[in-house]
Amino acid sequence: MNRSQNSRRSFLRNSLFAAGAASVATLQTSPSQVMAQSSEGTPVLAPPMTSEPINIGSNTLSEGPLKAAVEAAARQLPLSGSYGGVAASSFKPTLARQLGVPEDYLYISPGSGPALGWAVQSFVSPTASLVSADLSYEAGWRAALKKGAEVIKVPQNSDWSHDVRGMCAADPKAGVLYICNPNNPTGGITSRADLEYALANKPEGAVLLVDEAYIHFSDNAVSAVDLTMKGDVIVLRTFSKLYGMAGLRLGYAVARPELLEKIKLLAIDDVSSTTYAAGLASITDENLVPQRRAYYGKVRRDTVAWLEAQGYECSVSESNCFIVNVNEDGREFKRKLATYGINIGRTWVGYENWPRLTVGTEAEMAKFREAFTAVMAGKLGPLPMPEPRVAMLDGRFEDAIGAEHGLYELGSRIC
Numbered sequence: 325m326n327r328s329q330n331s332r333r334s335f336l337r338n339s340l341f342a343a344g345a346a347s348v349a350t351l352q353t354s355p356s357q358v359m360a361q362s363s364e365g366t367p368v369l370a371p372p373m374t375s376e377p378i379n380i381g382s383n384t385l386s387e388g389p390l391k392a393a394v395e396a397a398a399r400q401l402p403l404s405g406s407y408g409g410v411a412a413s414s415f416k417p418t419l420a421r422q423l424g425v426p427e428d429y430l431y432i433s434p435g436s437g438p439a440l441g442w443a444v445q446s447f448v449s450p451t452a453s454l455v456s457a458d459l460s461y462e463a464g465w466r467a468a469l470k471k472g473a474e475v476i477k478v479p480q481n482s483d484w485s486h487d488v489r490g491m492c493a494a495d496p497k498a499g500v501l502y503i504c505n506p507n508n509p510t511g512g513i514t515s516r517a518d519l520e521y522a523l524a525n526k527p528e529g530a531v532l533l534v535d536e537a538y539i540h541f542s543d544n545a546v547s548a549v550d551l552t553m554k555g556d557v558i559v560l561r562t563f564s565k566l567y568g569m570a571g572l573r574l575g576y577a578v579a580r581p582e583l584l585e586k587i588k589l590l591a592i593d594d595v596s597s598t599t600y601a602a603g604l605a606s607i608t609d610e611n612l613v614p615q616r617r618a619y620y621g622k623v624r625r626d627t628v629a630w631l632e633a634q635g636y637e638c639s640v641s642e643s644n645c646f647i648v649n650v651n652e653d654g655r656e657f658k659r660k661l662a663t664y665g666i667n668i669g670r671t672w673v674g675y676e677n678w679p680r681l682t683v684g685t686e687a688e689m690a691k692f693r694e695a696f697t698a699v700m701a702g703k704l705g706p707l708p709m710p711e712p713r714v715a716m717l718d719g720r721f722e723d724a725i726g727a728e729h730g731l732y733e734l735g736s737r738i739c
């Protein structure tokens with residue numbers, strides 16, 4: 325992405341109004357954002373000031389949604405007085421066609437996080453465990469623990485893939501085998517052959533839950549969507565990552581209708597018509613996925629090469645995140661980097677020295693490299709160091725210990 329595309333995108337990202345929404349008078353702004361006028365006289369938010377913190381900690385994209393998605397959502401906004409709308413009714417058939425599955429194989433949810441929780445809770449119980457890789461995304465662990473189910477973590481392979489053989493053998497009474505592909509936080513991928521092995525060899529009665537939140541970033545991960553027609557497989561996808569729509573909340577589950585029926589007993593499927601409009605515009609743009617995949621793939625390879633050239637080991641990633649061994653407590657390191665306004669991700673139990681980094685734009689990663697170099701040289705930045713986060717039974721922390729013990733605040737979000 326060149327500079328002019330970048331500034332055009334950030335202009336569009338901050339544009340709250342396109343034609344249809346110009347009548348709205350007041351805006352919620354962050355303190356550091358100021359109102360400005362575009363050349364067309366449309367009120368917009370000025371781009372964030374350069375001193376604003378850089379978030380490379382939650383695997384989201386600061387460039388936000390596609391321009392056409394912002395415009396489609398803005399056109400939909402004045403029509404929000406009624407339920408649904410054209411985009412809401414076209415989204416599912418369009419998506420089903422693209423994925424090559426019948427429409428009744430789709431469950432649309434406000435982000436894939438809720439669908440993940442509902443899917444886990446539909447198939448685990450105090451006598452049916454959740455089997456996951458160690459390490460992996462913890463939201464499913466949390467959902468299982470809330471249901472009184474055991475969470476069994478099987479160490480990943482040395483190439484950062486899931487040990488599917490170990491996972492299939494871990495518990496004959498497993499209710500769910502969770503495979504995150506590419507994995508969060510490592511970005512490691514699990515091969516199609518291994519996914520097929522898992523489907524063929526999972527314990528009888530277990531559901532294979534394949535979380536493809538990051539698959540759009542990968543060159544080599546092969547989707548399990550078609551496997552949903554062959555067995556007890558549920559695939560999850562989200563618009564929060566490559567599509568840049570985390571705040572709009574859109575995701576979906578793909579599975580045989582009998583499996584989806586169980587999820588629907590728990591689920592509340594409320595996706596707004598503006599979100600549907602943005603989602604439809606995003607999936608009908610043929611260039612969005614390949615362009616962003618290529619751009620963030622290059623930034624990731626460059627960042628990893630830079631870190632490795634200095635001796636810092638990184639996971640082998642095909643995602644917009646990876647973990648890096650900073651050779652000291654990752655939570656401390658995260659606090660130090662925050663003094664430069666650079667917010668990175670958390671650590672996992674057993675990988676306390678390996679915080680997760682999100683791959684941002686070239687400009688964001690250049691700032692990260694500067695701050696990283698300074699912190700490694702023992703220099704702190706101008707901002708106060710954040711308080712260490714302490715594990716408390718009432719929640720509100722997002723580190724590895726919290727994940728391990730399922731002590732998050734009820735309803736709190738992890739990325």
Ligand SMILES: Cc1ncc(COP(=O)(O)O)c(C=O)c1O
Nearest residue numbers: 435436437461508537562564739
């Ligand atoms: C692997 C994985 N799955 C699912 C989600 C849920 O994302 P959302 O609820 O925003 O769709 C996330 C969010 O970070 C994630 O990392």
